[in-house]
Amino acid sequence: MRSRVIILEAAAGPLYLLILAASVWVLLRGHNEPGGGFIGGLIAVSASILWAVARGSDAARQRLPLRDPLILGATGVLLAALSGVPALLLGDAYLTHLWATLPLGFTDLKVSTVLLFDLGVYLCVWGALAGYALALLAVDDEAAASGGER
Amino acid sequence: MTAVLAATIFATVTAGVYLAMSRDVFRCVIGLALLGAAANLVLFAAGRLVSPLPAVVPVGEILLTDAANPLPQALVLTAIVIGFALVCYSLVLLLRLMRDARTDDALALRYAEPRPDDPVKPPASAADCDVAWPPEDRA
C-alpha cells in the first residue's frame, strides 16, 4: 500500500546511524563549540524522520531508544533533573554542576554532571519532538492506507 | 541595522496577525508559526546586535571579548524548540478538528455556540443562526 522507495530504504540504515553519530558528536562538542543538547536532539529527530519516511512511522517509533517517544522524553527530563541532585547532597544549590577529571593514562577524561544534564536535554528533545513528528507523519500513512480505498 | 531588522519584524508580525485572523484554520496555524518567528527576532534584537562573532571563547583564553551577546541567544534557542512544539500541538488540534468537525472553516465551528432558541444566551444576531442545528454532518 505504501509506496516504497528502494534506494531510500537501503540507504536509510547506514544514514540513520550516521546522523545519530553526528548528533552525539554535536552534543558532546556543545560545551566548547557551537552545538549542544538542543541541536543534537533536533538532529536525532531528523534521523527518526528519515527512518519514518523510509520505513513508516511505526517502524521509526520502534527504532527509538526505549521504543516510545514519551518514555524517551520522560527519561531525558528525569536525567536532567537528577543531574542536579549530587550538588544537593554536597550542600550546594540545586543544579550546581560538578566536575571531575579521570586520568586514563593516555589522556585525561573530564566527566561532569553538565554532560548528564545536556544528555537529558538531548533525549527529551529527541523524544518529545520525534513523538510529534512521527505522529503527524503517521497521519499521512493512514491517509495513504485509507485513501486508496476511497 | 536596527532599521532593517525593525522593518523585517514589522512585516513578519503583520503577516502573522493577518493570517491568524483568517477563517481558514490552517492559515491560523501558519500565522501562529510566523508570530513565533517574529517573537524570536524581537527577543534577539532586544539583546542588541553588537558583533558578528559567535559567543565562543577562543581556545586558551578566559575572557570573551568583542562577541555577540550570548544571553538572548540562549533564550531564543529554547524559544525556537518550544515554538515548534506549540505549532505541532496546534497541528494536532487542527487534524482533530478536521476529523471530528469535518471542516476547516473557523466560521462553521458553532457546536459550542448557543442554539438560536437558547433562552439565556441567544445569538447576537440572526446571521449567527444560519448554521443548521444540530449539525447534521457530524459523524
Added chain:
Amino acid sequence: MAAVTEDRRGGLGWVERGLFTALPTLALGLVVWKLALLELPLSVSWSWVPALGIDLAFRVDGLSALMLLMITGVGTAVFVYAGGYLAGHPGLRRLYVLLSLFMLAMIGCVTADHLVVLFMFWEATSVLSFLLVGFDHERTDSRKSAQQALMITGTGGLALLGGFIMLGQASGTYVISEIVDVLPSLAATPELTAALVLILIGAFTKSAQFPFHFWLPNAMAAPTPVSAYLHSATMVKLGVYLLARLDPGFGEWPLWEWGLKGAGSITAAWGMVLALRERDLKRILAWSTVATLGTLVTLVGLRGEGATVAVGTLLLAHALYKAPLFFVAGNIDHGTGTRVIDHLGNLRHAMPWTAAAALLAGASMAGMPLSFGYVVKDVILEAKSAGDVFAFAKAANTVFGAVAVAVAGVAAVRVFWRHPGVNETCEAHEGGPALVAPPLLLALAGITLGTFPFFAQELIAGATGAMTPDAEAVAFSLALEFGPALLSLLATFAVGVVVYLLWDPLHARFERAARRVGRIGMAAQFERALSWIPRSAAASTRALQTGRLPAYVALAAGTIVIALAAALVADWPSLYWPSADGWPGGGPVGACALIVFGAVAAVLQRDRLVLLLAAGLVGYGSGLLFLFTGAPDVAYTQFTVETVFVIVVASVLLALNRQHRAAGLAEPLWRPGAFMLAVGFGAAVTALLLVATAGSFDTALSQFFAERSVPDAYGRNVVNVILVDFRALDTLGEITVVLLSLIAAVPLLQALRPARDKGDGA
C-alpha cells in the same frame, strides 16, 4: 441543666449539647475572672506577616470588655436556648459549630488591635452570618435573605478594607490604638476623607444603617437563636463598636459627626415607622433593633461625655432586653406555630414563664422605672440635653421612645394578656426549661442592673474611658434617679400607650403608605441593581463571544494594540528613538529580505503547500540572520527545526490532499479590516522594539556570562554554558514544558487512530 430536657429525640445527645454549651459558659467565666483580676487595657501581640507589618495584635480595654461580656453572656443564653429550640433537628450540630465559630470571630473582632486582623475577623462574621441566616438552606427565602445579607455586608467589608488600607497608609500605622492617638493631629487630606467615607460605609452596612438598613429584617429568616445572637446582641453592634472605637480619632471631623448623626437619626426614625408596618413579631423586633442601632450611631456621633456613657449603657441594655424578646418570639413560634400577631392572644395561661420573661424584658425596653432601660433613658436624656442637638431631635426622641413602648407592649402585653380578634392558637404550649430559662435570666439581669445600677458602673466607666480621647476617668454615676427622666418618661409612656392602643389602625395607614414607598425604597433599588448583573453579563457575553474564531483573535490583537499604543502615546515625548546606525553587510540584509519575502508571500498565497514553503522561508531567513549576527547555535537550531517543520507539515498536507482538502478555503485574500488591525499590531510591536533598543543597555548580565563562563563552568561556548549551567533550572523547566505538551497531545493523537480502523473497515 437545660440540656437534659428534650434530648434523645434525634439530633444531638445531651452530652454533646452540654459540651457545646460549655464553650460560651467557659468563655464567659474566663472573661469575668480576667476582668476581675487584671488591669485594663491589656495587650498581647505576635508577629504574623513581618514583611507587611501585620501582627496578631490584640488589646482589651473597657469597650472590648463590655462587648466581650455581651458576646459570651448572651452567647451562653443562646447556646442553651438553641439546644431546646432545635432539639431533634438534624442540623443542630451544624448550628452549634457555626455559632461557636461565630463567637470566636466576634471575640477576635472586638479584641483585635490591628486593622488587618480586625478586618479578617469582620469578614469571618459576615461569612458565618451568611451560613447562619441560610441555616434552613432548603427554603428559598432563607437562601435569598442570606445572600442579600452577605452581599450587603460583604460589599461593605470591601469598602472597609479599602478604608483601612488608606487609613493605615495615611497615619503610618495599622495598630488601632496608635491610629486613634495619631488621628487628631493629622490634616484632613483627601485620602483620609476617602478612608473615612469607606469606613463609614463598612460600619453602616454591618449595623444596618440607612440606606443599607433593609437586610436586617430580611435576615429574620434565620432560626430564632441566630436572630437573638447575631441580629440583636452582637454582630449588628460591630458597626457601632467600630465607630465608637475610632470616635476618639475622627470625632472632631464635621463629616464624621454629621454623617453619624444624619444616618443614625434617619435610621432610628425609619426603623420605628417600619416597625409599625409589620405583623410578624420577629420582624417588628428587627425593625426596632434597626431603630436602636440608629440611636446608638447618633449617640456615637454626639460630642460630650454624656453621649459616650449613653452608648455604653444602651449597648448593654439593648442586649439584655432585645435578646430575651427574640427568645420570647421564638417560644411563641415554637409553642403556637405562628409569629403573626393577628393570630396571637391570651397566651399567658399556656406560656406563663415566657409571659413573665416578656414582661420583664418589655419593661426594660419601655424604660419603666427599676429596669435598666430606665437608666438608659435617663443617661440619653442627659446626653442629648448636653450635646447641641436640635429641637427636632429632642422631639423625635420622645416619639422613638413612644414607639419603643408600643413595640414592647405588643411583644409583652398584647400577645399574652389581650385577645384581639380571632385567637387561632388554642393548642399553645410552653417549651422546656431550655426555652424558658435563657430569656428569664437575661431579663432578670436587666431588672437587677436597673434596680442596682452601680453594679454596671465600673463596666460602663471602663467602656466610656476607652471611647473618650483623653482616657481620663469620666465623672458620672449610674443611679436610680427620679428626676426629669421620670417626667419625660411619663410623657413618652403616655404617647406610647396611645400608639399601642392604635396599633392596628396605624398599621393599616402605614401599610398603605409603605406599599407606595416600597416600590422606590432601598430594598427595591437593591433588587433592581442585582437584576442588572445577569443582564449586563448576558449583553457583554453576547457582544464579546460571537462564536467566531477570527473575531476572538481580532479582539485579543485589538486589545494588545490599544494597550501598547496607549503606553507609547502616554510616554511619547520622553521616548528615545534609535539614531541611524551603520549599514550592515549584505548577508544580514539578504537574510532580512528573505524573511520579508516569505512573510509577504505567505499572506498572498492561497495554496497551502506554497503557504507552508513561504513560512519555511521566514524560518530559514531567520536562521541565516542568526548565522550572520554571531549566533551559530541558534542558527543551526532554527535550520533543523525549520526542516523538520516543513517535512512534517508537508506530510500532513499530503494526507489532506488525499482527502481533497489541501486547497485553501475560498475566502477573500484581501480583508481590509483585518489588514488594518494587523498593520496596527505590527507597528505597535515595532515601535516598542525601537524604543526598547534605543535606551541604554545594561550589559551587567552579559558581562558576567562572558567573564565567568570559562573559569567557573569550564565551557567555552557561552550560549551552551548558559543553557546547561548558569540557567539550567530554566532549561529544565523548558524541556519539561516540551514534554508536557506532547503528553497533552497524546490523547488527541490516539483519538485520531481508531478512525483509521473504521476507514479500513469501510
